[in-house]
Amino acid sequence: xxxxxxxxxxxxxxxxxxxxxxxxxxxxxxxxxxxxxxxxxxxxxxxxxxxxxxxxxxxxxxxxxxxxxxxxxxxxxxxxxxxxxxxxxxxxxxxxxxxxxxxxxxxxxxxxxxxxxxxxxxxxxxxxxxxxxxxxxxxxxxxxxxxxxxxxxxxxxxxxxxxxxxxxxxxxxxxxxxxxxxxxxxxxxxxxxxxxxxxxxxxxxxxxxxxxxxxxxxxxxxxxxxxxxxxxxxxxxxxxxxxxxxxxxxxxxxxxxxxxxxxxxxxxxxxxxxxxxxxxxxxxxxxxxxxxxxxxxxxxxxxxxxxxxxxxxxxxxxxxxxxxxx
Numbered sequence: 570x571x572x573x574x575x576x577x578x579x580x581x582x583x584x585x586x587x588x589x590x591x592x593x594x595x596x597x598x599x600x601x602x603x604x605x606x607x608x609x610x611x612x613x614x615x616x617x618x619x620x621x622x623x624x625x626x627x628x629x630x631x632x633x634x635x636x637x638x639x640x641x642x643x644x645x646x647x648x649x650x651x652x653x654x655x656x657x658x659x660x661x662x663x664x665x666x667x668x669x670x671x672x673x674x675x676x677x678x679x680x681x682x683x684x685x686x687x688x689x690x691x692x693x694x695x696x697x698x699x700x701x702x703x704x705x706x707x708x709x710x711x712x713x714x715x716x717x718x719x720x721x722x723x724x725x726x727x728x729x730x731x732x733x734x735x736x737x738x739x740x741x742x743x744x745x746x747x748x749x750x751x752x753x754x755x756x757x758x759x760x761x762x763x764x765x766x767x768x769x770x771x772x773x774x775x776x777x778x779x780x781x782x783x784x785x786x787x788x789x790x791x792x793x794x795x796x797x798x799x800x801x802x803x804x805x806x807x808x809x810x811x812x813x814x815x816x817x818x819x820x821x822x823x824x825x826x827x828x829x830x831x832x833x834x835x836x837x838x839x840x841x842x843x844x845x846x847x848x849x850x851x852x853x854x855x856x857x858x859x860x861x862x863x864x865x866x867x868x869x870x871x872x873x874x875x876x877x878x879x880x881x882x883x884x885x886x887x888x889x890x891x892x893x894x895x
Contacts, residue, residue: 573755
């Protein structure tokens with residue numbers, strides 16, 4: 570799922586392409602995409618894009634009639650949630666919607682009558698998944714827009730005291746706390762792995778057991794990791810962000826199971842749960858302890874290794890054991 574760095578770069582590029590442009594037409598190909606009926610989606614056709622903004626992991630298009638500024642209660646906002654597989658592509662004006670993965674297309678006119686035709690274009694919305702979780706809501710008024718805000722703290726703007734108060738407001742593991750959109754804004758599975766590795770903290774440590782120094786270190790790591798990755802993605806975006814993915818080759822631990830930790834060389838471990846996996850370095854984050862994968866540890870019971878040393882011993886025994894005959 571695109572997270573804060575990805576969404577930020579999307580917002581910047583979409584704003585550059587569409588702010589001040591009139592939406593000529595909106596084409597919706599998927600019956601599952603639009604989740605609202607009032608106001609009708611046609612209400613924004615002919616209106617100008619006032620601004621593009623981020624709301625958690627959502628992207629918001631705010632519209633206004635040409636030549637006027639609506640009251641806050643009347644402004645129309647198109648809210649798009651990419652979920653896991655939703656992506657944007659910028660195409661020439663009037664480009665077709667891809668057959669299998671296409672959800673919608675927004676056709677934008679040139680910014681002014683004197684603008685070149687190349688200033689026009691089409692924002693194509695795709696989802697390479699059969700689950701069709703991406704969504705689009707059209708709402709009227711700032712109050713309706715605010716109802717789509719999960720309420721997570723914007724860590725990039727919050728000071729350490731505000732961060733500490735939010736972190737301590739509920740008792741969860743660090744992994745769960747960081748990825749809870751009601752607690753923190755824009756952090757998901759990928760960047761939480763990177764943040765916790767950067768901070769040298771266990772993903773399963775409880776928030777209630779954190780000291781002031783640890784909280785300050787975690788807060789600093791969040792800001793540093795998210796800022797660094799936003800800059801990286803911004804630099805490589807080119808004309809428009811392509812190949813948006815949660816698995817980046819430069820990441821330290823996320824998606825790097827079995828690979829050496831770039832800090833200490835220890836092999837990265839993982840815990841699988843639902844459709845996700847959590848990656849961590851035992852040496853840097855858990856004092857050499859292996860976190861129990863629920864399904865595997867239940868299967869192996871007493872044979873589950875507790876430390877890296879035990880894991881290496883078990884691997885050595887397996888290699889030395891004679892092959893079983895059939």
